[in-house]
Structures are given as C-alpha cells and as structure tokens.
Amino acid sequence: MKKQINTFLYYCMGLLLMANCGESNGKTPTPTPLAPExxxxxxxxxxxxxxxxxxxxxxxxxxxxxxxxxxxxxxxxxxxxxxxxxxxxxxxxxxxxxxxxxxxxxxxxxxxxxxxxxxxxxxxxxxxxxxIAEQHITASLVINNPSPQAINLYNFLKENYGKKIISGTMANASWNTNEADWVYKHTGKYPALNGFDYINLYGTWESYNTTVVENWWNNKGIVTACWHWNVPCSQGSTNYAFYTKTGEHASDGTDFDISKAVIDGTYENGIVKANLQKIADKLLLLKQKNIPILWRPLHEAAGGWFWWGAKGADPCKALWEMMFNYFQERELNNLIWIWTAEPNDIVGSVNTWYPGDEYVDIIGRDIYNQTKAGSMLAEYNKLKNLYPEKIITLSEFGNVAGITEQWNAGATWSWMMPWYDYNRTNNTSSSNYDSTDHQYANIQYWNSVFANPNVITRDQMPSLK
Incomplete structure (x- = not known):
C-alpha cells in the first residue's frame, strides 16, 4: 500500500512539473479579446x-x-x-x-x-x-403695409431660424464695413450681415450717405441698424452723450429726463421730436433705395446705463410707441423692429419693459464675457420661453463661447454679430488692420465660425430684392 501511495504522489508531482514547463514554454492559450461595448x-x-x-x-x-x-x-x-x-x-x-x-x-x-x-x-x-418641435413664429410684420423687400427678409429669417445662423459684423463706430472687410481680408469670406449706427446723427460731420449701405445690399448682404441716441448733456449744453451720469460717465454723461421727453411741450419732448424727424429722414433715404432694415433702437434699455432706460420701464415703452407711431406716419415700411432684451426686463414675474408684440418683430440679446456654451444656452432658452412666437437673435456680443459650441448646445440664434474693435479696424490702411487679434472676436474665432456648415456667409445669400 505504501508503495502504491508513493507511486501516486510521484505521478501527481510529474503532472505539476509538466504544467509548469508548459507555462514556461509560453504554450498557455491567449484569451480572445472582448468585443467593444x-x-x-x-x-x-x-x-x-x-x-x-x-x-x-x-x-x-x-x-x-x-x-x-x-x-x-x-x-x-x-x-x-x-x-x-x-x-x-x-x-x-x-x-x-x-x-x-x-x-x-x-x-x-x-x-x-x-x-x-x-x-x-x-x-x-x-x-x-x-x-425639436416646430416653433410657430409670427407670420407677418408689425408695420403697416411692409415693403416687399422687408417681407422677403423676414421670410428668409423665418425659414432659416433653427436651421442656420447668419454671420454678421458691426461697423466701426458708425457708417462703414471696416469690420466685415477685415474679416474678409483674413478669411476670404464676408459675413452675411453688417450693422450700422446713427450715433453721429446729432453732429454735422457724418452725412449718412447711402452708398456704403447700397453696396452691401446690392452684394446680397443684410443690413441692421441701431442708434446710440446722443442728446445734450444738460439743457443748453453743446456737449452730447447717450450714457447717463453714473459710474465712469458721472462727469460726461447726460441728465436728459426721458420721463419728460414723452410729455408734450417740454424741453425734452422738443429734442426727441426733432431727432425723430431727423432720423426718419435718413431712414427714408434707404426706403427709397428699397433696402429693408433690421431696426434696433433703444437697445439694452433695462440696463439703465443709457438715458432711455434711466427712469424705468413706462417712459421707455412710451418713447418706443412714440417712435413707432411716428415712423408709421412717415410710412417707413422697410423696418423690421427689434427689441433688445435685458435680464432686468423681468420685474418680479412680470415682463415689465417689453413694448408688446404689436410693436416688436424680433427679440435680440447683447451678451459679453460668457465663455461657457451652457451659459449662452440658458440666456437663449429664457428668451425662447418668454417669446415663443418671436425669432431670437444674438444682436451683439464679445468674448463668448464659440458659435459651434453654442449651436451644438441648442442656442440656435437667428444671427450673430460681435461688436467692433475700434483700434483694430478704425484705419483700414494701418498696420493694426493686418493683425488677426481682436478685442471681441479674433480671426481664430471667425475661422471656427466659418468652418461650421450651419453658418450663412454673404456668398451663400439669395437675392432678397
């Protein structure tokens, strides 16, 4: 029996040695890789x-x-x-x-x-x-008897809203395409939209000749205009401003009282009426050329830094209605009216500052220094919820998240327009113009914009005449 046990032990040890030898010779089967999950x-x-x-x-x-x-x-x-x-x-x-x-x-x-x-x-x-669900945008414009070109432009915006975003630039200070030309110089593409500003209407040095606007429109570009509305800093003053006398503008701002401007017979009312007549005359020049305008007056009102927002919502809305009704009388039917919303528009749970759907076609938002796409989406969604039947646009911006990142997150603005960099594009013949840097949107930013297939450039625009 002892001999049989020993024989069995020797046999087991042999099997173990053979197994170890097999391992040392690398003969263990390689496991089959798992499928990717x-x-x-x-x-x-x-x-x-x-x-x-x-x-x-x-x-x-x-x-x-x-x-x-x-x-x-x-x-x-x-x-x-x-x-x-x-x-x-x-x-x-x-x-x-x-x-x-x-x-x-x-x-x-x-x-x-x-x-x-x-x-x-x-x-x-x-x-x-x-x-996304269909958004039922208001079918018609708020003005009486809109021009065929205004209708064409509005229909183009409606058709592309949520599908494409229109690229845009702002004139340097006033009445030019310097920023658009700078973008073209460094990228080979023009944005589809150019912004103009009647900021110098109070002076005599800016003629507001229509040629530059005509050229843009004739090249299938879209035209938008705002008005940094300069008024006397005080009654009888020869200095003008649009900022209120607060903060950094405490010494050079204006104390112009909008609450008096909407009351007949006041000094302020006389200034406003004269200015409205003057700017209506300028806008009529563009009407005569059959050029529709995305018209964005009294912007950022609820921010309080401009005189038209310094006395609260009611006088601002009254001024908006005064302008709207006067422009109707002047038959300015080439305007598409844009309200520029601010977070302060909402007081409590009431949209206190909004002039009303009967006076507004499109909602804009000016945003700076929001570098996260999620933050931009939150801004967009607030407006979309407040104005479910209006087109929402990024009417002004600087130093924000990339357009592609915003778009992919769900912020499907109608158009985008960075503000101008005065030193970069004021002089188109200077060495500054050769640089690709920019205060608000550099050429690297623009290259990213134009790489997005959802972005519309001017060469992709149809004729809206």
Whole structure:
C-alpha cells in the first residue's frame, strides 16, 4: 500500500512539473479579446429637442475601435442621410443630414460594422432621438403695409431660424464695413450681415450717405441698424452723450429726463421730436433705395446705463410707441423692429419693459464675457420661453463661447454679430488692420465660425430684392 501511495504522489508531482514547463514554454492559450461595448452616445438614446439639419452623432466605446469603409453603407437612419462615418481611438462619428423638426429618428449600426482590437465585432447599435418641435413664429410684420423687400427678409429669417445662423459684423463706430472687410481680408469670406449706427446723427460731420449701405445690399448682404441716441448733456449744453451720469460717465454723461421727453411741450419732448424727424429722414433715404432694415433702437434699455432706460420701464415703452407711431406716419415700411432684451426686463414675474408684440418683430440679446456654451444656452432658452412666437437673435456680443459650441448646445440664434474693435479696424490702411487679434472676436474665432456648415456667409445669400 505504501508503495502504491508513493507511486501516486510521484505521478501527481510529474503532472505539476509538466504544467509548469508548459507555462514556461509560453504554450498557455491567449484569451480572445472582448468585443467593444458602447458606453455613451451624443445625442443619447431617447434624447429630445435635438437640432435639425446636419448632425454629428458621436458613439463612445470602452476600447479603441475602427470602422472599415466596407461597412459604412450598412449604417442607416430612416428619412435622413448618412453623409460620412469615421472612427478615432474610442469614438465613432456618424454625420447625418436632412433632419426635420418634430420627427423621431433611429440610427442603426449592424453587428460587425464597428470593430475592436483584433477586429472583434462590436454588437449592433440602435440610437433613437426626437428633434425639436416646430416653433410657430409670427407670420407677418408689425408695420403697416411692409415693403416687399422687408417681407422677403423676414421670410428668409423665418425659414432659416433653427436651421442656420447668419454671420454678421458691426461697423466701426458708425457708417462703414471696416469690420466685415477685415474679416474678409483674413478669411476670404464676408459675413452675411453688417450693422450700422446713427450715433453721429446729432453732429454735422457724418452725412449718412447711402452708398456704403447700397453696396452691401446690392452684394446680397443684410443690413441692421441701431442708434446710440446722443442728446445734450444738460439743457443748453453743446456737449452730447447717450450714457447717463453714473459710474465712469458721472462727469460726461447726460441728465436728459426721458420721463419728460414723452410729455408734450417740454424741453425734452422738443429734442426727441426733432431727432425723430431727423432720423426718419435718413431712414427714408434707404426706403427709397428699397433696402429693408433690421431696426434696433433703444437697445439694452433695462440696463439703465443709457438715458432711455434711466427712469424705468413706462417712459421707455412710451418713447418706443412714440417712435413707432411716428415712423408709421412717415410710412417707413422697410423696418423690421427689434427689441433688445435685458435680464432686468423681468420685474418680479412680470415682463415689465417689453413694448408688446404689436410693436416688436424680433427679440435680440447683447451678451459679453460668457465663455461657457451652457451659459449662452440658458440666456437663449429664457428668451425662447418668454417669446415663443418671436425669432431670437444674438444682436451683439464679445468674448463668448464659440458659435459651434453654442449651436451644438441648442442656442440656435437667428444671427450673430460681435461688436467692433475700434483700434483694430478704425484705419483700414494701418498696420493694426493686418493683425488677426481682436478685442471681441479674433480671426481664430471667425475661422471656427466659418468652418461650421450651419453658418450663412454673404456668398451663400439669395437675392432678397
């Protein structure tokens, strides 16, 4: 018996030695790599309010992947088009186009189209999402008998709202296309919109000749105009200002009282009426050239830094109505009226400053130093909720999140217009004009804007005549 036990022990030891020798000789079978697993997608499965038009769907896996071109044709999305497929490291990107509002789409990727390490096939993937709902924008303009060109422009804005964003620049200080020309000089593209300002209306050195505006319009550009409305700093003064006597403008601002400006017979009322007649005469010159204007007066009123917002909401709204009714009398039917909203518009839960839907076509917002796309989206959504039947636009900005980042987040502004950099573009012959730096939106920013297929440039504009 003892001999049999010893024999059995020796046999077991031999098996162990053979096993160890097998390991040392590298003969252990190599385990088969696991298939890549999907971790997340953007948009997520079941997502809602996805933007329409073109969309990049991103799939993130738990390991590196490839997507051989042989399988691209197997990827499908009903009622839309897959335009390209790519993979890098752990991400696959599927570009689709033709997405429409209020539709549910399902992206389908069969098993084996995506491959992991050692070409192990990834499981089939199905991602469903729903696009944003139709927004029912007010059908017609608020002015009486709008000009055909104003109607064409408004219809163009409506048709593209939520699908495309119009690029724009602001004149340097007043009445030129210096900023637009600077963008073209460094990128080879013109923005589609140019802003002008009647800031020097009170003086005699600015003729407001229509030629520069005509040239822009004749090249299929869109025209917008604002009015930094200069009034005497005090009664009888030869100095003019639009800022109130507060903060840094305590010594050079104006004490002009808007609450008196809307009362017949006052000194302030006489100034306002004379100014309204003067600017109406200038705007009529553009009407005679059949040029529609995105008209943005009394902007940023609730901020309180301009005299037209210094005495609260009621006199500001009264001045807006006075201007609107007078311009109607002058038959300025080429204007599309824009109210520039401020956070202070809302007092308690009441939209106190808003002139009313019967006086406003479009809602603008001027935003500076908001570098996060989420913050810009929050601003956009506030306005969209307040004004569900109005087009919402980024009427002025500086140093904000990239347009692509904003757009992808859901901030689908109608147009975008950075403010001008005086020192950069005031003199188009100076060496400053050759620099790509900018106080509010440098050329790197503009290159990113123009790389976005949802951005409209001037060369893409139809004739709106």
């Amino acid at each position: 999907l971790i997340s997608s953007s948009p997520a499965n079941g997502a809602t309010n996805v933007l329409v038009g073109d969309l990049a769907i991103e799939l993130t896996y738990d390991k590196n992947i490839i997507a051989p071109s042989a399988g691209h044709s197997q990827i499908s999305i009903a009622n839309a088009t897959v335009t390209s497929v790519s993979a890098s490291l752990t991400k696959a990107t599927i570009q689709v186009s033709g997405l429409k509002k209020e539709k549910t789409y399902t992206l389908t990727i069969p098993k084996g189209v995506i491959l992991g390490p050692a070409k192990v096939e990834a499981p089939a993937v199905s991602i469903s999402f729903t696009t």
